[in-house]
Amino acid sequence: MNTGKTYLNILLTVGVAVALSSCGGQDEIYKEWVKKGGYDYPAKAINLSSVIGYKSVIINWEKPMDPAVRTATLFWDNYAGSKSIDYADYPDGKVSMSVDNLEDRSYTFDIVNYDDAGNRSLAAEITVSPYSDSWMVTRSERTVTRAEMVGGNKDARIVMSKATDEMVATRFRYKNLQDEWVECETILKPGENEVTFPNALKGKRFEYSSSFCPKNGKDTVWTNWTKSVDGISYALDGKRWNVAVTKNQYFGINVAGNIFDGNKDLSAFSWHSSKSDATKNIFPKILSIDTQKAFGEEYSFTRFEFYEHPDQPTLRYIKDIVIYVGSTYYDPDDNDYLNHYGIPFIGTQFSTEGKVSTASATQGATGRYLSVVFKNSWNTKEGFIDLWELVPYGYIPSQAD
Numbered sequence: 001m002n003t004g005k006t007y008l009n010i011l012l013t014v015g016v017a018v019a020l021s022s023c024g025g026q027d028e029i030y031k032e033w034v035k036k037g038g039y040d041y042p043a044k045a046i047n048l049s050s051v052i053g054y055k056s057v058i059i060n061w062e063k064p065m066d067p068a069v070r071t072a073t074l075f076w077d078n079y080a081g082s083k084s085i086d087y088a089d090y091p092d093g094k095v096s097m098s099v100d101n102l103e104d105r106s107y108t109f110d111i112v113n114y115d116d117a118g119n120r121s122l123a124a125e126i127t128v129s130p131y132s133d134s135w136m137v138t139r140s141e142r143t144v145t146r147a148e149m150v151g152g153n154k155d156a157r158i159v160m161s162k163a164t165d166e167m168v169a170t171r172f173r174y175k176n177l178q179d180e181w182v183e184c185e186t187i188l189k190p191g192e193n194e195v196t197f198p199n200a201l202k203g204k205r206f207e208y209s210s211s212f213c214p215k216n217g218k219d220t221v222w223t224n225w226t227k228s229v230d231g232i233s234y235a236l237d238g239k240r241w242n243v244a245v246t247k248n249q250y251f252g253i254n255v256a257g258n259i260f261d262g263n264k265d266l267s268a269f270s271w272h273s274s275k276s277d278a279t280k281n282i283f284p285k286i287l288s289i290d291t292q293k294a295f296g297e298e299y300s301f302t303r304f305e306f307y308e309h310p311d312q313p314t315l316r317y318i319k320d321i322v323i324y325v326g327s328t329y330y331d332p333d334d335n336d337y338l339n340h341y342g343i344p345f346i347g348t349q350f351s352t353e354g355k356v357s358t359a360s361a362t363q364g365a366t367g368r369y370l371s372v373v374f375k376n377s378w379n380t381k382e383g384f385i386d387l388w389e390l391v392p393y394g395y396i397p398s399q400a401d
Contacts, residue, residue, distance in 0.1 A: 063093035104132030156200035163190035231400035300364035330371035
């Protein structure tokens with residue numbers, strides 16, 4: 001007796017039985033589509049695609065060639081949500097269906113086709129993730145680089161930082177000369193960063209808002225209005241301010257008070273440091289300024305223009321400076337100013353290239369008192385400083401809103 005052959009026949013018999021049983025199980029799974037003669041269910045939707053939106057999506061698909069297909073239903077949230085269509089309303093067989101009021105998460109959408117008898121197709125599936133508020137909070141808003149009055153204090157020039165990722169536009173609103181909020185007609189595009197406010201009220205804060213849209217999104221979403229940290233700055237008149245200077249650091253009529261006299265192009269009205277051999281090379285040379293503003297009415301300073309010789313670069317001496325702003329007086333004869341003045345507001349180095357050098361900050365500093373510390377001079381031999389005019393820019397915070 002060939003026992004090996006007998007065992008093989010037994011194994012083959014068992015295998016066939018298992019296979020037949022398995023096929024029977026598959027038939028059970030698809031029994032709702034089974035008819036006599038075999039499977040007979042409508043064809044699935046084809047060519048699925050999607051477009052994401054703000055709390056919404058658009059699902060696109062096409063009707064298959066199967067002439068038995070008549071209607072379709074779009075399901076989501078495990079079939080808790082649904083919308084149905086009749087293909088008769090779509091002669092070209094191309095369907096676009098919008099679903100709104102969605103959360104900021106991933107959704108699986110199933111499209112099921114039906115024939116006249118109500119037979120269902122297999123589901124055509126697509127997974128989509130709309131965007132919502134949690135996406136918006138990850139977007140970065142622009143910041144204000146400069147906001148100053150121009151054109152005789154009639155218009156305001158606003159300079160913003162560059163557009164951030166997926167930003168579409170930035171809009172503005174501001175106070176006009178009638179102290180009314182108006183929206184600026186100019187809207188900044190991503191490649192732009194400067195805008196002009198016509199007939200703007202100086203010293204006032206303004207507001208801005210940017211819109212965002214993902215690269216494959218359909219909806220542009222605007223951020224809430226952001227109020228500028230500082231008001232729109234303007235050139236401050238220092239004619240009535242008190243100015244003191246380090247002992248003996250002046251030359252003849254070129255005294256420190258000349259820096260606020262409005263004469264930017266007359267050497268006789270500049271402040272020139274000492275030319276005496278005994279004191280000319282002494283540093284630091286310090287200007288101490290009292291704006292005489294009452295408490296609560298102090299200026300917030302944002303920028304300073306230093307005017308030097310208009311024609312001769314070799315006569316432009318200012319090199320490294322430090323500016324302080326505070327509520328207590330700065331002693332111009334304090335050689336230990338580093339330990340007594342506190343934290344500097346601005347520190348910078350000037351070149352000799354232009355007659356006007358600028359020291360600016362990203363955010364204003366408020367105080368009654370100013371101090372400008374000249375740490376050295378480009379004129380290393382004699383240590384001269386020759387400042388023709390100082391023009392501070394700022395605003396009054398208590399009047400900015």
